[in-house]
Amino acid sequence: MLRKQKIRSVEQIEAYKLSVCHPASAGIDLGSRENYVALNPSIAAEMDLPIVHTFGTTTSQHEACRDLLLACGVKDVCMESTGIYWINLHYVLTQAGIRVCLVNPKMFRMVPGRKTDVLDCQWLQTLHLYGLVRGSFIPDEQTRQLRTYMRLREKLIQDRGRYVQRMQKAMVEMNLMLVNVLDDVTGKTGMAIIEAILAGERDPKVLAFRRDGRCKHSQQEMEEAMKGIYKEDQLVALSINHAVWKDLQKQIDRLDVEIGKMLQTFSDAPQKDGIPAEAQEQAATDKKQEDKKKRKTRPSKNDLKAGIDVEKELVRICGVDLTSLTGFQANAILQVIAEVGTDMSKFPTRKDFTSYLGFAPHNKITGGHIISSRTDRKKSHAAQAFKKVIPAISKGKSSLSAFYHRIAGKSGTAIAITATCRKLAERFYDSITKGQQYIEYGEENYKQAIKERELKYLRKLAKKHHVELKEAV
Secondary structure, three states: OHHHOOOOOHHHHHHOOOOOOOOOEEEEEOOOOOEEEEEOHHHHHHOOOOOEEEEOOOHHHHHHHHHHHHHOOOOEEEEEOOOOOHHHHHHHHHHOOOEEEEEOHHHOOOOOOOOOHHHHHHHHHHHHHOOOOOOOOOOOHHHHHHHHHHHHHHHHHHHHHHHHHHHHHHHHHOOOOHHHOOOOOOOHHHHHHHHHHHOOOOOHHHHHOOOOOOOOOOHHHHHHHOOOOOOHHHHHHHHHHHHHHHHHHHHHHHHHHHHHHHHHOOOOOOOOOOOOHHHHHHHHHHHHHHHHHHOOOOOOOOOOOOOOOHHHHHHHHHOOOHHHOOOOOHHHHHHHHHHHOOOHHHOOOHHHHHHHHOOOEOOEEEOOEEEEOOEOOOOOHHHHHHHHOHHHHHOOOOHHHHHHHHHHHHHOHHHHHHHHHHHHHHHHHHHHHHOOOOOOOOHHHHHHHHHHHHHHHHHHHHHHOOOOOOOOO
């Protein structure tokens, strides 16, 4: 029980004493119409100024707020991350050389009775004055731009999927059962048939003739599925949804090109003690060729089409081939990098990294009993990237797959997903920080290691209780 709780040393206790950490500080409570700025009371009294000032949210008002803080000699500012209202003020203040501590609102709203804009900004300033709040992770400008592109791409893909469903609904209402004979109606055959219908073709034989030779269902089955009851309103709905789907696809392709250009602006990863960069690139090329030989299915429609070798660029940026991690492909790697960047110095250990992603247990212990050890609920896009690869991992024959099934068998699927994501995040962190490519040892080696560990524990118990163990015949 004591090992589950952190025992502070004398040095840590000394650090917890309330001492002024940021004397030249201010607190800002943000809103959509007004920002409330609280100065240090001693600075305000010295300059004969009010403690709390109110500013608007326009650019000129942001600049006026900056000028006031600079005139008062403020070097540190604490503000809450309210929606997206903090972004522009944060940019203006950091450009002026003011250090900004961006905090999560739930970290400082622990004292009841303090919930007005005027009291909030003063409470923020007081907490920051004594160093009682911790700032949130904010990526650099280059990573932030890539994050914007990747998040927008994910939203466009989700929107595109909705319009595919609407096209399917319109065809089903006309009894055109294309969904029963095609796995994907947006494939080559599906799009050819839909475009022919929109062009005025109604003959089932002519429509079925557009069947690609790789389709599983025969032409007769396709012809039977194309005998529909055409309705004018559903044809209009199909036409509009098809047009929007095509436009979204064009925007995704355009965004992919922008992401490719953005990746080329990233600098090379610093050389680490791991595998040299040339060897990493060669290993990535060899792995790509090997995957092409083994690959039986077609690439995913959601794969990045940037016009460049994305995997090679990622090796150059990260300094290691992260596709060696079980289940990870270029899209998932890009999503994680767009959220946390490639510089892991802001995460001192891999425990800090997994805690940031929300994969670390949040223990609540009182009276010697564990009340809860659930992980925090965090809306992290990076965490979602790790969770998306779990279905593929669970179907494989890797050590992570064996680990997933072992945890799922005794604790349930939800806990197994979080535990597997934590292991995957630790391997991701180690690969980037050490520059060493991950080596997969396989499911059998993992099961053998678990068996040896269990036998070792049994021998220890037998020795403790003076019991003789014998091998089963």
